[in-house]
Amino acid sequence: MSIAELKQLAPVLSLIVAGLAVFVGPFVSWRVAQRQSDTSLRVANKQVIAPMRQAWINSLRDLVSELLGKCAHYWASGYEDREDSEYQHITELVHRLELHINPREQDHAELVTNARAMEGALGQASREADKKFWNAHQEIRRLAQDILKREWDRTKTEI
Numbered sequence: 540m541s542i543a544e545l546k547q548l549a550p551v552l553s554l555i556v557a558g559l560a561v562f563v564g565p566f567v568s569w570r571v572a573q574r575q576s577d578t579s580l581r582v583a584n585k586q587v588i589a590p591m592r593q594a595w596i597n598s599l600r601d602l603v604s605e606l607l608g609k610c611a612h613y614w615a616s617g618y619e620d621r622e623d624s625e626y627q628h629i630t631e632l633v634h635r636l637e638l639h640i641n642p643r644e645q646d647h648a649e650l651v652t653n654a655r656a657m658e659g660a661l662g663q664a665s666r667e668a669d670k671k672f673w674n675a676h677q678e679i680r681r682l683a684q685d686i687l688k689r690e691w692d693r694t695k696t697e698i
Contacts, residue, residue, distance in 0.1 A: 589694050609629050626661065657671075
């Protein structure tokens with residue numbers, strides 16, 4: 540191509556570049572804005588949701604350990620040394636646990652079911668009730684460990 544031909548093509552090439560800028564420019568700007576929005580959302584999740592989930596994990600751990608400890612103490616104290624206020628506190632812990640978990644998740648529902656079974660076995664005096672109590676006690680520990688581990692892993696992956 541000669542210089543004369545290039546000079547003739549210059550207006551056409553300029554028109555093509557201007558057309559691309561008009562049509563492609565907004566699309567590129569939209570994609571950049573979308574990526575910035577996605578990045579901002581991920582940062583917000585890291586800064587807001589992860590600490591809230593960690594606080595929930597800590598709270599659930601404290602609640603379950605208190606429930607297991609109080610129930611074991613109540614069971615071991617013997618019928619003569621038990622007080623109504625202790626049983627009332629255990630009942631309150633079970634209710635707090637119910638409000639603390641997601642009832643739509645199977646292992647969460649099993650956790651509450653076992654807490655109710657453990658609480659119910661406390662008021663009975665038989666070998667069968669003792670067995671029921673300790674089975675529920677161990678199952679609560681196992682379920683809580685699984686739930687806490689899963690939630691901790693979920694928190695780590697979001698950070």
